[in-house]
Amino acid sequence: MTFANINKxxxxxxxxxxxxxxxxxxxxxxxxxxxxxxxxxxxxxxxEAREKAKKVDxxxxxxEKLGELEGMPLALKDNLLYxxxxxxxxxxxxxxxxxxxxxxxxxxxxxAGSIFLGRTNMDEFAMGSSTENSAYGPTKNPxxxxxxxxxxxxGSAAAVAADFVPAALxxxxxxxxxxxxxxxxxxxxxxxxxxxxxxxxxxMSSSLDQIGPLAKSVSEAELIFNIIKGQDLKDATTKKIPxxxxxxxxxxxxxxxxxxxxxxxxxxxxxxxxxxxxxxxxxxAGAEIKETSLPHTExxxxxxxxxxxxEVSSNLARFDGxxxxxxxxxxxxxxxxxxxxxxxxxxxxxxxxxxxxxxxxLSAGYFDAYYKKARETQEIIKQDFSRAxxxxxxxxxxTAPTAAFKLGEKIYDPLxxxxxxxxxxxxxxxxxxxxxxxxxxxRGLPV
Amino acid sequence: xxLNTALIEHLAQLARLKLPAAEFSRDLxxxxxxxxxxxxxxxxxxxxxxxxxxxxxxxxxxxxxPPQEKQNIKRLFPEKEEDLMKVKGVFxxxx
Numbered sequence: 001m002t003f004a005n006i007n008k009x010x011x012x013x014x015x016x017x018x019x020x021x022x023x024x025x026x027x028x029x030x031x032x033x034x035x036x037x038x039x040x041x042x043x044x045x046x047x048e049a050r051e052k053a054k055k056v057d058x059x060x061x062x063x064e065k066l067g068e069l070e071g072m073p074l075a076l077k078d079n080l081l082y083x084x085x086x087x088x089x090x091x092x093x094x095x096x097x098x099x100x101x102x103x104x105x106x107x108x109x110x111x112a113g114s115i116f117l118g119r120t121n122m123d124e125f126a127m128g129s130s131t132e133n134s135a136y137g138p139t140k141n142p143x144x145x146x147x148x149x150x151x152x153x154x155g156s157a158a159a160v161a162a163d164f165v166p167a168a169l170x171x172x173x174x175x176x177x178x179x180x181x182x183x184x185x186x187x188x189x190x191x192x193x194x195x196x197x198x199x200x201x202x203x204m205s206s207s208l209d210q211i212g213p214l215a216k217s218v219s220e221a222e223l224i225f226n227i228i229k230g231q232d233l234k235d236a237t238t239k240k241i242p243x244x245x246x247x248x249x250x251x252x253x254x255x256x257x258x259x260x261x262x263x264x265x266x267x268x269x270x271x272x273x274x275x276x277x278x279x280x281x282x283x284x285a286g287a288e289i290k291e292t293s294l295p296h297t298e299x300x301x302x303x304x305x306x307x308x309x310x311e312v313s314s315n316l317a318r319f320d321g322x323x324x325x326x327x328x329x330x331x332x333x334x335x336x337x338x339x340x341x342x343x344x345x346x347x348x349x350x351x352x353x354x355x356x357x358x359x360x361x362l363s364a365g366y367f368d369a370y371y372k373k374a375r376e377t378q379e380i381i382k383q384d385f386s387r388a389x390x391x392x393x394x395x396x397x398x399t400a401p402t403a404a405f406k407l408g409e410k411i412y413d414p415l416x417x418x419x420x421x422x423x424x425x426x427x428x429x430x431x432x433x434x435x436x437x438x439x440x441x442x443r444g445l446p447v
Numbered sequence: 448x449x450l451n452t453a454l455i456e457h458l459a460q461l462a463r464l465k466l467p468a469a470e471f472s473r474d475l476x477x478x479x480x481x482x483x484x485x486x487x488x489x490x491x492x493x494x495x496x497x498x499x500x501x502x503x504x505x506x507x508x509x510x511x512x513p514p515q516e517k518q519n520i521k522r523l524f525p526e527k528e529e530d531l532m533k534v535k536g537v538f539x540x541x542x
Contacts, residue, residue: 083519100519233505302482313462320463322534327525335535336463344465352466356455356475357482359462369486377485414474415481 001026006072006166006220013060013071020056020071024049024115027073031117031164039139040149040158042078043086044118049073052115067113068227074109075159075168078119079126079202080211082106089202090122090134090152093319093326093346103200104235105169105211105228112227117165120155124348125316126176126204128152129420132411133350140407141184143446147404150180150420153214157184160214167215167224171201173208174304175399175424178436181214182399185438185446188214189221193431194239196225197232205311206237208304208428218435251285257292257392262423268402270442275398278439282396290392294384299377300426305418306361306374307429313358316351319343353414382430397423399436403445450475 001009001023012018028046035041056071076082079089081099088094102110110116123133131139131154139154141147142162149158153170157180160168170177172190181188189212196211203209213224222244231238258279263272283289321327321342328341347355361370388395401422410417427434439447455468455475512520526533 097523098519100516100523231503236503236505238503296488299485299488302484305478305482306485317463321525323520323532324523324525329526329535333535335537338535339463340465343463347464349471352464353471353474353478355462355464356458356466356471357478359458360450360454360479363458363461370482373485373488374482377488380488415477418478418481 003163004166005217006069006215006223009072009166010070013056014066016060020053020060020115021050023071024053024073024117027117027164034162035164037140037145038142038158038162039137040120040142040155040162040164041075041118042088042090042121042136042155045085045116049115049117056113056115067111068223069109070113072112072114073117073165074114074224075118075120075156075165076106076116077153077156077168077170078122079171079204080106080119080169081200081202082116082119085119087119087202088135089126090124090136091346091348091351092135093342094202094324095135095326097325099200101200103211104197104232106200108228108230109169109224120153120159120168120170122155122170123152123176123350125202125312125351126152126171126173126209127312127350127354129175129179129417130405130407130410131155131180132407133348135348138407141404143185144404144444147406147445148183148409150183150400150404152176152180153188154180156214157181157186157188160184160186160216167213167220169211169224169228170214171204171209171211172424172428173205173210174308174428175421177212177214178424178434179400179420181436182438183404183446186214186216187218187221187438188212188436189225190427190434191225191229192239192241192433193428194237195229195241195433197228197230197235197238199232199234203311203315205308206315207311208308210428218437221435251282251287254394255288255290255392256282257290257388257395259292259294259297259388259395259397261294261297262397266401266419266422267398268442271398271401271403271447274440274442274447275396279396292388292392292395294381294388294395294426296377296380296384297426300381300429301418301422303374303377303381304421304425304429305357306370307378309354309358310361310371310374311358312351313355313362316347316355319346321346350414378429381426385426385430385432398439398447399423403442403447450479 130148156168161184177188326346
């Protein structure tokens with residue numbers, strides 16, 4: 001059953017072809033057998049999952065009303081608070097932190113009846129594009145264990161790709177759902193900013209973060225999205241998102257824009273070939289393909305690497321060893337010593353790098369030339385998209401410039417690592433939704 | 448603009464971080480050179496005042512934290528005295 005999709009699982013459970021306990025057991029056994037070499041999960045909630053499965057079987061036996069995802073095994077990225085469970089954002093500074101409450105998105109899935117099998121690995125505080133920045137060791141790409149699964153939602157992408165769960169939640173600030181989805185060959189959806197409540201998501205960059213699903217099909221991703229979306233009084237940035245239309249899309253009525261700036265140098269030849277094949281297929285199916293332009297694309301990643309670290313430097317100030325998390329207190333030390341010692345020991349190098357960058361961008365004397373200028377650049381990028389959408393219904397681009405790279409290949413040069421997100425960040429800056437779809441392969445790896 | 452060791456040390460102090468500034472300087476400098484690309488964007492446009500003109504606000508009412516949640520939060524305190532969180536004095540032995 002572990003290869004099955006959400007609808008198939010729902011069907012076999014309601015038809016009583018398999019008990020929920022058998023179903024959950026199957027998934028847990030597969031994880032125990034195979035996750036040793038992949039390391040998608042940081043923790044499996046085994047006992048709880050089995051107990052919940054028992055309760056679901058009771059509900060089914062009694063003929064009680066079932067939730068939309070009753071008994072469905074899912075996984076949560078390690079930055080989503082799930083009450084009573086460890087949540088560490090892939091960091092040492094939150095090693096023994098137990099979530100006091102659940103994130104809204106988590107609560108919504110729980111209320112729909114899902115069973116969380118565990119929390120998945122991620123780059124520390126979502127900072128990374130390979131999951132190699134996790135304080136708990138990297139995750140391997142199930143399609144090629146010598147390669148990265150992408151990041152920062154690498155664990156969630158790997159869990160879905162390895163059939164450990166039919167779907168998982170991740171978060172995306174600059175591409176962290178879409179890029180690992182592309183590297184592992186799954187679907188990844190970054191919803192419109194504000195579509196999903198960020199309450200209970202350990203914040204990285206509050207004006208860019210969004211929670212979203214990773215799954216093996218668009219309809220499954222849609223199902224999860226429809227459950228987690230919605231305005232939330234606990235997150236004032238949430239927007240009302242209309243329900244998706246039931247009608248089938250008529251490709252002959254769709255105009256797809258191909259922004260030329262995404263097909264230049266830096267894009268791996270085999271990736272380009274795979275994408276161009278898809279464009280041709282869409283054209284043959286009747287869609288109108290238009291070359292379009294997002295002229296300020298080259299400024300998106302630089303602007304992102306000023307805005308995001310600035311927000312990071314503010315959001316991570318709370319990790320100071322006072323109320324929770326790693327707290328290093330020396331007998332003769334003072335209050336400030338606790339801050340310095342706890343943060344030095346608890347944060348990894350990439351986190352420190354971004355905090356310094358952000359502190360720089362916001363500091364007196366540099367604020368105008370860096371942060372303010374980056375925000376102006378962001379507005380220009382938004383305008384690029386507005387203009388493009390006057391002529392086309394959607395845009396099609398590669399998700400990542402390459403297929404999955406080897407473990408250790410980019411970890412020693414932060415800037416090279418940042419460039420993995422070159423095609424994904426513009427969307428976050430503009431607050432737009434974006435979906436990563438498998439598009440064939442390059443050198444045998446998913447694109 | 449150079450992110451030299453002295454500036455990094457100053458920023459680290461502001462961010463309450465202890466780090467080997469010299470080790471971080473090379474990577475930070477190359478990142479800074481990259482992000483400075485935006486300086487070449489001549490087109491002027493106003494930066495927005497707020498992150499979004501979202502009007503989704505709730506009534507400003509105090510609600511009690513659910514007791515279980517309160518317990519969960521208190522359990523996380525690194526240092527406790529009875530029911531209270533314990534910290535070093537703010538005005539104690541100073542910086």
